[in-house]
Amino acid sequence: MDQFQSFCDQLNRRQFIKRASVGLGVAAIGGSMTPLVATAQPGLHHTAKAKRVIFLFMAGAPSQLDLFDYKPGLEKLHGQSLPPEISRGQRVTTMTRGKKQEICASIFKFAPQGESGLVMSELLPHLSKHADDICMIKSTHTEAINHDPAKTFFCTGSEMPGRASMGSWLSYGLGTLNRDLPDFVVLSSAFWSGKTNVQALYSRLWGTGFLPGKHQGIAFQSVGDPVLFLSNPKGVDRKARNKMLDFVSKVNAEQQLVTGDPEIQTSIAQQEMAFRMQASVPELTDLNQESEETLGMYGPEVHQSGSFARNCLLARRMAERDVRFIQLFHRGWDHHRQLPLHLRGQARDIDQPISGLLTDLKQRGLLKDTLVVFAGEFGRTTFAQNLTPGDRGNYGRDHHPRCFTTWMAGGGIKGGISYGQTDDFCYNVVKNPVHVRDLHATMFHQLGIDHNKLVFPHQGLDQKLTGVEEARVVNDILA
C-alpha cells in the first residue's frame, strides 16, 4: 500500500468525524512558563473589563442572614427545629454536632434600597446607598466547614496549603503596571470591634505557592514601616544611601564583567527599585494630600493607623497607582455567641469605609475598571448557637458553607442585582449556585483572563487557581 492510499484509508475511516474549520490557536498561551508581562493591554486572553481588584475579605465569616439574605419567613419558624429534610444530616462543626438545630430569625430590620430595591440590613446604612452599584451573590458556596481550610481555599483555590494565592496569580498572569510598587498588597486591620473568637490569619493566604516568589503578596504593616525594612537605619539618609548604592552598583557591574553572570544585572536593578520604593511607598501612605471631604467619606476611624477605614483609603490610593491586587483583611466575624452585639460593631467598622471607598472610586472614575469584591470564607447557620433563653437579642450562629452572600461592584459587573437564591431557611442554594471557584473564574474573566489558560506547571500538573474541578464564569452578572 502506498503512502497516499494509506492516507486515504485513514481519511475514510474518519469520514464520520464532522469536519470543522482549523482551530489550532486554542491553547497557544496556556502552557507558557514565561511570565506573561503586560502593560496596559486589552487583556491576556480577551478584552479586560477590569484592570485591578480590591478584595475585601471578612475573615471569620459574617452572617449573611443578618446582613444580606433577608428571610422574613423565619420569624414564624423562630425557635422551631430545622426540618431534617432541609439539613439532610449534613455535617456541622464539633461545636454544634449532636445539638438541637433551633431556627433563629434575625433581629435586624431589612429594607429595599436604591432604585434597584436590593434588600439590605439596617446594620449597613451607608453601604445601602450603593445598592445600585452592587451585585449580590446570595448563592455562594464552598466545601470547607472550618476557618482555616475555608480561608485557604478562598485565597488560593485549595484547602491544602502550598498553592498560589489569587493576587499572585494576577501578578504572574498580568504583570506589573507600576514598577515602583508591588503588584499585590495585603492590608490587614490592626483592630476590630468583634472581640470574640478572633480567627487567625496565615501568610499563606497571600503566599505565592509554586509561582515564582516575586508574585508574593506584600503585607503592609500598620506599625513601623508599611513595607518591611523600608526605612533606612538611623544615621543613614538619602544621600548616604545613594553613595552606598553608587559603590555597590559599580562593583557589581565590574563583577559581572568578570564572572559573566547576567543575574547580577537583576540585583543591580532590584537595588535601584528598592531605592525608588523608599520614596514611592511613603508617598503612597502619606495621607496629607487627601482633602477633609475625602477623609470624611471614610468615617472617623480613617485617622487611626491600622483601621479598616484607613486601609480602604489606602486601597483607593493603591488603585490609583495601579497596584494590581489589593486585599484587605478584616477579622472578628466569627460570631458563635452574642452575634447581634458583635455584628453591630463589625458592621460599623466596615459600613462607612466601604461606602466611602465606592464613592471615592466612582468620583475618580476608577470604579469602572476596578473590581471590588466582598466576601467571608463561608456563611453562618440559620439555626442558633449559644442561645440565652428568653433573650431574643442574644444568639450566635455556627459555620455554614452551603450558602452565603458575597458581592461585587465595579469592574464590569452589573450593579443593583441579586444573583442566586437560597431556600426559605437560608440553608441550601436553590437557584444559580456559585461556587467559590466560579467566583474566581468570574474575577479572572473580568481581568481578561481565561481561568483555564492561566496555568503553571507544578508537580506534573498544569496548576490553575480554579483547580481540577470545572469552574464557570457567572455570565449573568456581567455588564
Next chain:
Amino acid sequence: MLKKFIYIYLLSNAISLSFAGKSINFNRDIRPILSNKCFHCHGPDQEDRKEELRLDIAEGKLGALTPRDGYHIVKPGKPEESELWFRITSEYEDEFMPPADSHKAPLTEDEIDRITQWIKEGGEYQDFWAFVPPQRYIPESEDKSYDNTIDQIVNASLRTKGLRLNEEADRRTLIRRLSFDLTGLPPTVSEIREFLDDRGSNAYENLVERLLNSSAYGEHMTRYWADLVRLADTNGMHHDFDRDFSTYRDWLIRSFNENLPFDDFIKYQLAGDVFNDPSLDQLVASGFNRLHMIIDKGTALPEESLHKNVVDRVEAFGTTFLGLTVQCAQCHDHKYDPLTQKDYYQLYAFFNNFSGAPETGGEPERGLQPPFINLTTPKQEKQLADFDGRLQALEFELGAIVRRQGLSDKWPKDFSKVAVPWIWHEASRPSPSVDFRTILELSEKPEYAIARFVGLPKAVGAKRGAFQGNLRQSKDGAATEANDVKNTEETIAHIPKTEVFVNGVSLGNALTLKDGVAAELSDLLISGENLITAKTTEKSGFAFILEYGTGVDTQFFTTSPDWKVSIDEGSSWVAATEVHNPKHESEWTNRVRSKEVLEAQKRIADLKAKRTAFYHTIPGAMIMSEMTPPRQATMFIGGAYDAPDVPVERNTPAFLPPMKKKKEMYTRMDLAEWLVAPNHPLTSRVAVNRFWQQIFGVGLVRTSEDLGAQGEWPSHPELLDELAVTFMETGWDVKKLFRSILLSRTYKQSSDADPKAYKKDPENRQLARASRYRLDAEVIRDQILAVSGQLNNTMYGKSVRPPQPPGLWEMVNMVANRPYVPDSDDNIYRRSLYTFWRRAIPPPQMTIMNAPSREFCLPRRERTNTSLQALLMMNEEEYFKAAKTCAKQTLEETDGLESRLRLTYEKITSHLPAKDRLELMKKTFVEFSEIYQNDAALTRALTPELDGTDFSKRVELAAWTMMTHSLLNLELAKVRR
C-alpha cells in the same frame, strides 16, 4: 484533488524532517511529551481514561503498540500509519490531539519531529528509567584524563557538546565555596591564610576533611533536611500553638555529624519506634511522623483531622523518600505514574495507626502533644527525685499543721479557688448592730463540715483590716487570732463582735461543747433547711464560708447577696448588698486560713513552681507510636474523609519491587527496609540527587521533588546512577559521597564564564563551570553575624527568637495576647537554624529570601532576586548593627586606611581587593566621611554609643560602618560561586 495534494505535501514534508542529533531515547525524548500532553486521558488513571488507550504502556489490550481493529496507534517504522502521529498533526479540530477542552497546548514542531523519528526508528518503549534499579557507569571508551568517575562522566557529556571543564578556581574561591557548601559559614581570615599557606599536596583534601568534621557541618545539613520534612515550631493551624521539635532537630545535627549511615537515618525516622527496645535516638527520630500540620481541638471534626494528618504523613513519605507525588493518587489513580488509588491507601495504612489524638489540646504544655518522651539525664532524674522528696516532706509538714490545728484533712483543699463575697448593709443611719441570715438547703446530712467567718469594721475599703474567727479557737464566737492581727498592714482600730449560729446553736458553743475536730460541725447540720444567722455588735461587713461534703464531693457555701440583712433586732429583713471589692475578697481568701497553713502552702507552691520550671528545661520529644489493635484502613472515595470505601491492607505500590512476603501485617519497619533494599530504584537516586542539588544549586534531575513521569529527564543519567549505586555500596555513607563530589575536578571548576555560556545554560545543567547562586537566607544572616564576630556558636536546645519588626505576629494572631518577644541575651546571635519558626508567619528575614513556611515538604527552594531582598539587606536593624560591630573590630584590629579596607574586604568576600577596587573603596570611604563630617545630626544618629566623644571619632565610625555595610551588600558577599 487539489486538497489531496496539499495533504501529501504536508505529510512528506513533515516526515522528511528528522530529530537533529543522535537517535531517540524513549525515556529522555518521548515519554515527557506523552506524559505532559497525553497521559491525562491515555495514561494510568482508569477514571479519566478515554478510548481504551494507554500511551504509557506498549503491550496489552490497551497498549500503544497493540494493533487495533484496522489501524494502529503506533505502527513501528510507519508514522503515517500511526494514529498517534495523525492526531497530533491533524488540521481538523475534532480529531486534533490534545483536544481543545483539555486546555493543553499543541505539540511543538520539535516534539512532533521527535515522535515522528521515534516511530520511524521502531517506536520502542522503555521501562520508566527511575523505576528500574540504577546501573554502574560503563564508559564507552576509556577516559584517562580523569581518575574520578564523576569527572569522566561529566567530561564525556561535555565532549559531545564540544565543551570541556572550565579551569580550576583560585584557592580563595575554593575555601569560600567549600566553607559555605559544607558548613553554611564563611571562612575566617585566619582560616583562609592557613589554607593559602598550606603548600602540601593534600591541602585541599585536608580542608575538605576539616570542614566535614566541623560541628557546623551537621547544622548546615540539617537545615536542608528541615525544609524537606517541614520542621517548624508551631502547629500551623487554628491557634497555631507551639510544637517543640528541637530534640528531633538536635538529633538530626548529631546524626549528620556522626555520619549515621543514611539507610539507618531513614529507618530511625520512618520506624524508630518499631525497633525492638528502641534507643532514645530512634524514638526521637520517629518524631518525623509527627511533623505534619495539626489543628487544635475545637472546631474541626476529629475524624477529618485524623485523615488530614495521615494524608500529610503519606505525602511526607512520598516526597522525602520516594521522590514521587504520591499525594496525587489520594482522590484517583495517578495521572502520570503507575500509582493507583489503591496503592495510595495501602501506603496510607502504614500511617493511620497512630496511637495519639488527631488534634492537640489547647496550648500543650512544653509544646509537646502525647505521646512523647522526656530525655532526662541521670543527673536531672536525681534532681527531679530530689524535688519530689522535698515536696513530699512539705506536704507532710502541712498535714501536720492541719492536724495540730484540729482541721480536717481536707482543709483547706480548694479554699483558694472559692471567691467569698462580702456582704453589707448600707444604711443611712447609724446602727448598733446588723444581723444576717440565710437558709442552707441540704439533700443529706454531710459527713463533715467546717466553717469560718470574718467581720469587717466600718466602711468597706476604709481599712484593710479584718479579723478572723477560727471556730476551734473561738470562745465567745468573735475571737481573733493574734497572728492574724499582726498580719494586717494597718492596725484594726475596733473589732466588731460577730457571732454565727447554725440552727440556733452558736458555733462557738458548738465547738466548745465538742472538744473534737472542726468536722464535728456536721452534727449541727440536718438534711433539709438549715438556718444560718450572724449577729454583729455594730454595723459591720461579714463574710462566711462553709466547707462540707461526703469526703469525695466537697462543696462550699458562702455569703452572697441572697443573704438577708436586718438592722436592729426585729426590723424587717432586706437583701444584703454584695461588696464588689476583689481586693477584699482575695484578702479574705488568704485570711480565712491560718498563717501557718498559708506559709506551708506557699512553700509547696514555690517549690512546685521551681520543679515545673526545671521540668520545662528537660527536653522532650514527640514520638510515633502504634495502636493495638490496629485501626483498619480503608480507601476514601474521592479522598474525602467522610466517604470511606473498602478496607485496604498495608502494602507498597505494585510498580515497585515487592516487599518480602510475610504472614502477619507489614510494619513501618518493613516499609523502611523495603526503601533501603539494594533493588529499590528510587531511594538512593532521590537522596543523591538532593545532595547534588545542595551543592550545585540544581539537581541532576531538576525536579528533585518528582522523579516520576512528570519529572524531568536527568542532565547526566549515568552520573546519577553511578552515584546512587556507589552510595548504596559504601553503606549509605553521606560524608563519603560528599567527599567524592568535592574532590572532583568538576566541583573545583571556576564559575567565571562567558556571558553567552550563562545565557545558554543559566542553571549550569551541563556542568561546564561551577554553579553560581545566591546564598540561602540562613547563610546570609549567619555570614553577617560571623564576619561581625557576633555569631554565637552554641549548639542544640530550644529554638531562639532574634528580633523581628514589630506587629507581625499580631497581624495574624488568633488570640491577641501572643506577642513575639525576642530574646534579650546572646541567643539572638545563634545560627539561623535555631530560629523559632512559626508556620503562620515565619521570620521575614528568612522568607523574604525564599525560605519556606514549613507548612509542607519542600525538596528545593526557589531563588528569586527582588527589591524586598535589597531592602532587607540594606535596612534590617541587626544586619546594619552587625556592619557597625564589624567596623569597630576592624578599627581595633589594624591601622591605616588601606590596611583596614583590605581587612574588611577580606572578611566579607574572602578575597583581597585588586588595586583599582581598593582605589574605589578609598574614594568611597572619603565620600562617606565627607557626608558625615558635614552632617552632625546624621553622625550622632548613627553613633549614639559615642555620645560625648570626639566628633571626628564619630565620623570615623560612621564612615567605616557605611563602608562595611556597602561591602555586605555586594554580590560578592551574597553569592556562592
